[in-house]
Amino acid sequence: MAIPFYQHDLGQAELDSVAEVLRGAILTTGDTVARFEAKFAELLGRRHALAVTSCTGALHMALLALDIGPGGEVITTPMTFVATATAIMSAGAKPVFVDVEATTGNLDVNRVEAAITERTKAIMPVHLYGLMCDMRRLRAIADRHGLAIIEDAAHCIEGRRDGVGPGELAEAAAFSFYATKNLTCGEGGAVVTDDRTLFERMKLLRLHGVTKTAIDRYKEGYSHWDMVAMGWKYNMSNIEAALLLPQFDRIAANLAKRHHLAACYERLLPATGAEILTSLPDCVHARHVMPVLVPDRDRVINRLNKAGVGAVVNYRAIHLLTYFVENFGHRVGDFPNAERIGDRILSLPFFPNLSEAAIDEVVGVLGTILSDLGHIGAVDGRSVA
Numbered sequence: 001m002a003i004p005f006y007q008h009d010l011g012q013a014e015l016d017s018v019a020e021v022l023r024g025a026i027l028t029t030g031d032t033v034a035r036f037e038a039k040f041a042e043l044l045g046r047r048h049a050l051a052v053t054s055c056t057g058a059l060h061m062a063l064l065a066l067d068i069g070p071g072g073e074v075i076t077t078p079m080t081f082v083a084t085a086t087a088i089m090s091a092g093a094k095p096v097f098v099d100v101e102a103t104t105g106n107l108d109v110n111r112v113e114a115a116i117t118e119r120t121k122a123i124m125p126v127h128l129y130g131l132m133c134d135m136r137r138l139r140a141i142a143d144r145h146g147l148a149i150i151e152d153a154a155h156c157i158e159g160r161r162d163g164v165g166p167g168e169l170a171e172a173a174a175f176s177f178y179a180t181k182n183l184t185c186g187e188g189g190a191v192v193t194d195d196r197t198l199f200e201r202m203k204l205l206r207l208h209g210v211t212k213t214a215i216d217r218y219k220e221g222y223s224h225w226d227m228v229a230m231g232w233k234y235n236m237s238n239i240e241a242a243l244l245l246p247q248f249d250r251i252a253a254n255l256a257k258r259h260h261l262a263a264c265y266e267r268l269l270p271a272t273g274a275e276i277l278t279s280l281p282d283c284v285h286a287r288h289v290m291p292v293l294v295p296d297r298d299r300v301i302n303r304l305n306k307a308g309v310g311a312v313v314n315y316r317a318i319h320l321l322t323y324f325v326e327n328f329g330h331r332v333g334d335f336p337n338a339e340r341i342g343d344r345i346l347s348l349p350f351f352p353n354l355s356e357a358a359i360d361e362v363v364g365v366l367g368t369i370l371s372d373l374g375h376i377g378a379v380d381g382r383s384v385a
C-alpha cells in the first residue's frame with residue numbers, strides 16, 4: 001500500500017530492550033513482565049495489573065475469576081470485534097447484545113436495564129475506537145442489579161470520561177497490545193483491577209492454576225508445586241514486556257499526534273460526504289482508529305485499496321456473522337443502530353507518524369471515489385455543506 005492502514009513506531013529503544021532480555025536467563029514471565037505490570041497499573045491508576053497473551057484471554061480470565069460461566073448472561077455490544085463475545089462464550093456464558101448509540105457506536109446505556117434478566121451476571125462495555133462508554137451510569141445500573149462490570153478497553157488505554165478512566169468503576173478492565181493497538185508487542189494484553197482477591201485469582205488462572213512459576217523455581221530453587229484451580233496459559237513473556245516498556249515514554253506524545261491527525265481528518269472529511277462519529281466533551285478520546293461512515297462501503301473500500309490506500313472494516317455488527325445467526329438466531333433488524341454503523345464504517349490510515357500530506361491524499365482519493373459513485377454531498381440523502 002502506498003499509504004498503509006497502520007505502521008508501528010517501534011525502533012532502537014525496543015531493539016535494545018528486547019536484546020537485554022535475550023542476554024539474560026529468563027525469557028518467560030519474569031522481572032521484565034513485573035516491571036511492565038507495575039508501570040501499566042500506575043498509568044491506569046489501578047492497584048493491580050496482570051500482563052497476558054491477549055485481551056481476549058484477559059476478558060476470559062476476568063469472567064472466570066468472577067465465577068461467570070454456564071447459565072450466566074453478559075450484556076454487551078454487537079459493535080465490536082468478535083473477541084468480546086468469544087471471551088464470554090469461552091467462559092460458558094451467553095453474550096446478550098444491546099444496541100448502540102447511533103452517534104458514537106458505544107453501548108446505549110438507556111437500553112441496558114431492559115436486557116437484564118435473573119441470569120445476568122455482568123455488563124461488558126466496549127470503549128469503541130477509544131471513546132469511553134458512560135461508565136458512571138453503567139456503574140449505577142450494575143449496582144442496582146448486583147452485576148459486575150468488565151470493561152473491554154482494547155481500544156482505550158488513554159481514554160477518560162467524566163473524570164474516570166478504564167477500570168476505575170469496574171471490577172476489571174482488559175486491554176489489547178495486538179499489532180495495531182496504541183501500545184503493541186504484536187500479540188499481548190493486560191487486565192487491571194483494584195480488587196486484590198480478584199487479582200490473586202486471575203494470577204492463578206493465568207498459568208494453569210499452579211502455585212509456582214518458572215521464575216519462582218529460578219529464584220528459590222525447585223520445590224513441589226500444586227495445581228489448585230483449573231487455569232489457562234495466558235502469561236506474557238519477558239520478550240513482549242521488553243517490547244512494551246520503552247513505549248511508555250511515547251504514550252502522551254503519540255496520543256497528541258493522533259489527536260492532531262484526527263482533527264486534520266475531521267476538518268477535511270465533511271467535504272467528501274463521509275460521515276464522522278461523534279466525540280464528546282469532557283472526555284479524552286484515545287483515538288485508536290479513524291472511522292468514517294460511507295454509503296456503498298464495500299465498493300469504496302475496494303477502490304481505496306486499489307488506489308493504494310490501506311483501509312479496513314472495524315467492524316461489521318457481529319450479531320449478523322454466521323456463528324451468531326446460527327447459534328443465537330439473530331436477524332437483520334435486531335440492532336438497527338449497530339447495523340447502520342456496521343454496514344457503513346471503514347477505518348482510514350491512522351498511526352502517530354502519518355503525515356498531513358498523506359491525510360490530504362487519502363481524503364482526496366476518498367472524495368473522488370464517493371463522487372464517482374455518485375455519493376458526494378449526500379450520505380443517506382443527508383446534505384453535506
Ligand SMILES: Cc1ncc(COP(=O)(O)O)c(C=O)c1O
Pocket residue numbers: 053054055056057080081083084126152154155175176177178188189
Ligand atoms: C474491541 C476489541 N476487543 C477485544 C479484542 C481482542 O484483543 P486481542 O487480539 O488482544 O485478544 C480486540 C482486538 O482487536 C478488539 O478490537
